[in-house]
Amino acid sequence: MSSNLPVNANRIAEDIEALAAITEPGHPWTRRAFSPLFHEGRTYLEARMKAAGLETRIDAAGNLIGRRTGRKPWLGTIMLGSHSDTVPDGGRFDGIAGVIAALEVARALGDQTIELDHDLEIVDFLAEEVSIFGVSCIGSRAMTGQLPESWLSRVSGDLDLAGGIAQVGGEPGVLAQQKRPDIAGFLELHIEQGPVLEAEREDIGIVTAIAGITRVEIAVEGRADHAGTTPMDRRADALVAASQLVLDIRNAAAELARTPGHFAATVGEFRIEPNAANVVPSKVVLLIDGRAEIRADMEAFCRWLDGHVEKLATAYGVRIEAPNRVSDNLPTPGDAGLLSTLEAACERVGAKHRRMASGAGHDTAWIAKLAPAAMIFVPCRAGRSHCPDEWADNDDIALGAAVLFEAVREMDTD
Amino acid sequence: MSSNLPVNANRIAEDIEALAAITEPGHPWTRRAFSPLFHEGRTYLEARMKAAGLETRIDAAGNLIGRRTGRKPWLGTIMLGSHSDTVPDGGRFDGIAGVIAALEVARALGDQTIELDHDLEIVDFLAEEVSIFGVSCIGSRAMTGQLPESWLSRVSGDLDLAGGIAQVGGEPGVLAQQKRPDIAGFLELHIEQGPVLEAEREDIGIVTAIAGITRVEIAVEGRADHAGTTPMDRRADALVAASQLVLDIRNAAAELARTPGHFAATVGEFRIEPNAANVVPSKVVLLIDGRAEIRADMEAFCRWLDGHVEKLATAYGVRIEAPNRVSDNLPTPGDAGLLSTLEAACERVGAKHRRMASGAGHDTAWIAKLAPAAMIFVPCRAGRSHCPDEWADNDDIALGAAVLFEAVREMDTD
Ligand SMILES: NC(=O)NCCC(=O)O
Ligand SMILES: NC(=O)NCCC(=O)O
Numbered sequence: 148m149s150s151n152l153p154v155n156a157n158r159i160a161e162d163i164e165a166l167a168a169i170t171e172p173g174h175p176w177t178r179r180a181f182s183p184l185f186h187e188g189r190t191y192l193e194a195r196m197k198a199a200g201l202e203t204r205i206d207a208a209g210n211l212i213g214r215r216t217g218r219k220p221w222l223g224t225i226m227l228g229s230h231s232d233t234v235p236d237g238g239r240f241d242g243i244a245g246v247i248a249a250l251e252v253a254r255a256l257g258d259q260t261i262e263l264d265h266d267l268e269i270v271d272f273l274a275e276e277v278s279i280f281g282v283s284c285i286g287s288r289a290m291t292g293q294l295p296e297s298w299l300s301r302v303s304g305d306l307d308l309a310g311g312i313a314q315v316g317g318e319p320g321v322l323a324q325q326k327r328p329d330i331a332g333f334l335e336l337h338i339e340q341g342p343v344l345e346a347e348r349e350d351i352g353i354v355t356a357i358a359g360i361t362r363v364e365i366a367v368e369g370r371a372d373h374a375g376t377t378p379m380d381r382r383a384d385a386l387v388a389a390s391q392l393v394l395d396i397r398n399a400a401a402e403l404a405r406t407p408g409h410f411a412a413t414v415g416e417f418r419i420e421p422n423a424a425n426v427v428p429s430k431v432v433l434l435i436d437g438r439a440e441i442r443a444d445m446e447a448f449c450r451w452l453d454g455h456v457e458k459l460a461t462a463y464g465v466r467i468e469a470p471n472r473v474s475d476n477l478p479t480p481g482d483a484g485l486l487s488t489l490e491a492a493c494e495r496v497g498a499k500h501r502r503m504a505s506g507a508g509h510d511t512a513w514i515a516k517l518a519p520a521a522m523i524f525v526p527c528r529a530g531r532s533h534c535p536d537e538w539a540d541n542d543d544i545a546l547g548a549a550v551l552f553e554a555v556r557e558m559d560t561d
Numbered sequence: 562m563s564s565n566l567p568v569n570a571n572r573i574a575e576d577i578e579a580l581a582a583i584t585e586p587g588h589p590w591t592r593r594a595f596s597p598l599f600h601e602g603r604t605y606l607e608a609r610m611k612a613a614g615l616e617t618r619i620d621a622a623g624n625l626i627g628r629r630t631g632r633k634p635w636l637g638t639i640m641l642g643s644h645s646d647t648v649p650d651g652g653r654f655d656g657i658a659g660v661i662a663a664l665e666v667a668r669a670l671g672d673q674t675i676e677l678d679h680d681l682e683i684v685d686f687l688a689e690e691v692s693i694f695g696v697s698c699i700g701s702r703a704m705t706g707q708l709p710e711s712w713l714s715r716v717s718g719d720l721d722l723a724g725g726i727a728q729v730g731g732e733p734g735v736l737a738q739q740k741r742p743d744i745a746g747f748l749e750l751h752i753e754q755g756p757v758l759e760a761e762r763e764d765i766g767i768v769t770a771i772a773g774i775t776r777v778e779i780a781v782e783g784r785a786d787h788a789g790t791t792p793m794d795r796r797a798d799a800l801v802a803a804s805q806l807v808l809d810i811r812n813a814a815a816e817l818a819r820t821p822g823h824f825a826a827t828v829g830e831f832r833i834e835p836n837a838a839n840v841v842p843s844k845v846v847l848l849i850d851g852r853a854e855i856r857a858d859m860e861a862f863c864r865w866l867d868g869h870v871e872k873l874a875t876a877y878g879v880r881i882e883a884p885n886r887v888s889d890n891l892p893t894p895g896d897a898g899l900l901s902t903l904e905a906a907c908e909r910v911g912a913k914h915r916r917m918a919s920g921a922g923h924d925t926a927w928i929a930k931l932a933p934a935a936m937i938f939v940p941c942r943a944g945r946s947h948c949p950d951e952w953a954d955n956d957d958i959a960l961g962a963a964v965l966f967e968a969v970r971e972m973d974t975d
Contacts, residue, residue, distance in 0.1 A: 259681030341790030358789065373946050374827035374850045375772065375920035377645060379811070379818040381944070386828055387811050390804035397793070397801050404793040413788035414800055415838045417831075424776060424829045424850050426947070436838050464941045506789035530795070532787050533840070 152496060154248075154255045154551045156545035162247045163541070166231065167239045175535050176239050180232035180285070181303075181311045188231050189315070191272055192246065199254045201269060207325050208289030209273035209317030215253055217559075219264040221330030225558050227252055227551060228270030228520075230286070230510060232278070238338075238537025240544075245336040246271045248548035255552050264343045272510045273315060279303035280311065291517045292326030309495035330518035332485060332558050334545045336512045337522060338539045342530030343503060350498040350546055351533055352524030353489050357505045357512040358409055358438035359478040359507035361445050365456060367392065368466040371421060371429035382427050386419055387473055388463035389431035392456065393417075396435060399451055408441035409504035412448060435470075440478050440504040453480065479512040485521035485554070492553035498546050523547055566910060566964055567966045568669045570959035576661045577955070579605055580645065581653045588805030589949050590653050594646035594688035594699070595717075602645050603729070606660065606685055613668045615683060621689035621739050622703030623731030629667055631973075633678040639746030640932075641666055641965060642684030644924060645702070646692070652752075652951025654941065654958070659750040660685045662962035667830030669966050677973045679745055686924045693717035694725065701924035705931045732832045744932035746899060746972050747926045750961045751936060752953045757917060764912040764960050766938030767903050771919045772823055772852040773892040773925040775859050779870060781806065782880040785835060785843035796841050800833055802877035803845035806870065807831075810849060813865055822855035823918035825864060849884075850949060854892050854918040892918075893926040898936035899968070906967035912960050935962055
């Protein structure tokens with residue numbers, strides 16, 4: 148397949164292999180932002196950008212950028228990219244596949260001596276994953292001028308975030324002026340991190356929207372009774388009540404998922420107290436991670452939840468405080484023009500494509516606050532991600548890179 | 562009330578106050594076995610035993626014993642007692658009420674210059690609660706010759722259990738010969754640690770049996786998928802399956818509790834993995850604490866559980882290994898003769914009494930392997946125990962001590 152593509156699949160494979168080798172020994176694949184390994188990965192990327200004829204720099208936010216000047220720079224910058232950091236014990240493709248695919252587009256343009264009117268930038272955003280500072284999407288947030296000033300003093304060990312940004316070559320003092328005015332359009336390729344494309348034998352997902360992420364904390368408070376002596380009908384067992392809540396949340400989410408628009412809700416954090424063998428649990432604190440492509444779904448879910456916990460509290464004789472929305476982000480639709488451009492690009496390279504939402508958060512959601520932005524997914528095996536068995540076939544990544552290549556050419560003619 | 566009793570309620574109150582004062586500052590009421598505070602408590606108890614005319618010693622197992630010689634020592638020893646150690650942040654009555662009540666019986670016999678035919682021993686068993694060595698009922702187990710040799714090398718910090726027993730004055734080297742051949746009968750007074758006596762306005766519970774304690778561990782294994790991207794209908798969520806299991810266990814236990822004989826089952830320990838906000842839980846390990854007065858109930862419960870987890874695993878697409886009985890103790894019936902003796906004693910002092918099981922484990926369950934043994938419960942407020950708000954009225958304890966007094970006199974005539 149690759150021989151017909153406007154990009155070179157072998158080069159992509161070579162770079163992905165090279166980055167995979169830059170990992171904590173015994174912890175494949177770990178290359179956390181701000182670590183020495185992260186610097187090593189960027190040193191490799193920078194060299195490859197230079198070899199592709201790109202002019203490299205680190206912006207004030209600590210993003211690594213490779214630039215190819217266009218004939219009419221006043222048209223603005225077409226930007227492609229993703230991130231090179233990983234979660235601990237993560238995968239070989241999450242993030243880095245998008246950086247390498249973007250780089251390959253620049254190389255392919257060079258190979259074919261294609262000059263663009265627009266400037267083109269390939270970007271490796273700083274710290275997309277939740278970093279040692281407890282926050283994510285640092286580079287892409289900063290590029291929109293929306294990195295909260297207060298975050299700069301978050302610490303991890305001896306380092307604060309300002310120091311971390313300075314260490315990677317950024318300038319934390321001038322972040323406030325980082326809002327980029329020149330981006331004509333942004334595209335990101337990413338592995339799907341879900342099972343849909345593989346199951347439906349599609350090559351490319353055109354991402355209609357990046358789901359909003361809403362986190363809701365709920366505390367269920369019962370009574371710590373002696374497990375041996377307290378009759379079953381005289382208990383206020385927080386774990387029993389919370390278990391019912393977990394099932395009800397799953398069912399409510401499954402119902403919303405059957406209506407149009409991606410919806411998911413997951414109880415991922417769940418702690419019980421006192422967590423002792425012979426004590427009836429007195430307290431459960433759980434955290435719901437909700438994802439909605441359609442904002443009204445999330446509002447319906449939260450409304451349902453507020454009413455439901457009251458009923459549960461009565462039914463199980465426990466206290467449940469009003470659910471606490473600890474964070475709440477709106478869905479981010481992909482730019483309609485870019486979605487059409489991407490579809491046309493898929494057709495041009497013969498990629499089977501479908502529209503779908505992204506359940507996961509991405510740098511694209513930040514850049515979309517600033518400029519037309521969209522993203523594509525390539526399939527990954529069994530939807531596995533953020534774990535060592537994450538896998539994407541190189542041909543699928545190369546086909547995605549080819550879609551980016553065609554889309555960039557089309558964006559440049561606008 | 563107390564003026565008519567053969568025991569002195571004020572002395573009981575005074576001793577319970579004195580012991581309550583021997584607690585970790587800021588952590589009422591904490592007097593863990595092997596701690597300096599535990600030694601301090603025993604120093605007080607020993608002085609009070611001596612003041613009551615008892616001859617004190619520490620046996621090889623580290624039990625503190627006060628002895629009153631009888632006229633016909635060849636008849637054997639009537640033993641009364643409980644334990645002076647507490648759980649961390651425990652209560653003022655659990656254990657110590659039984660030691661003080663026993664001591665008061667000896668004092669009351671002395672006051673009334675009553676000589677017994679049998680020897681009488683008041684015992685403070687070493688480390689009834691789960692101790693720093695992770696095991697419970699050390700002294701009472703050892704008195705039956707059933708403390709596993711291997712336990713002596715269990716460590717906590719710099720100390721092993723053998724060293725701990727030596728520190729309190731025991732002789733860990735001769736534990737194997739500790740099986741006491743001379744106990745004619747044993748009685749223990751304890752707070753109920755449950756809400757039944759208070760709710761039913763009874764003074765004394767005559768304990769028909771100490772429930773067997775069975776601990777069952779179950780591991781539910783699902784798949785750690787991305788919480789954002791994995792459709793609701795493609796998950797193997799270990800927490801969802803485990804939540805259903807918690808509810809089913811509760812319902813099965815409640816049903817068995819409605820048949821004759823005490824039954825309870827509690828999921829008290831529950832840990833999820835990876836416990837991360839945006840990851841579908843891959844694993845839950847839970848521990849069931851089951852209590853059965855009637856062994857057939859526990860067998861029925863475990864049979865049901867074995868079959869049920871298989872069905873759940875299929876229904877929820879997870880793997881559940883066969884439930885693992887990590888520990889399993891049979892119920893211990895109270896000695897039938899002593900139960901009648903105790904009932905007669907209740908009648909004599911005008912105490913309203915009922916037969917009931919003990920859902921909690923006690924030293925009595927060990928001594929019963931060796932000699933006729935039984936116990937009585939006194940009410941405690943709202944069933945609270947193992948926590949600072951544990952409370953028992955002094956008059957109730959005094960009434961219980963009076964029941965012991967009458968029972969001892971009756972046992973002595975046999
Ligand atoms: N893409 C991705 O995994 N982002 C992490 C944030 C999230 O979606 O949970
Ligand atoms: N009496 C008491 O609380 N014993 C502790 C062991 C148990 O029953 O859980």
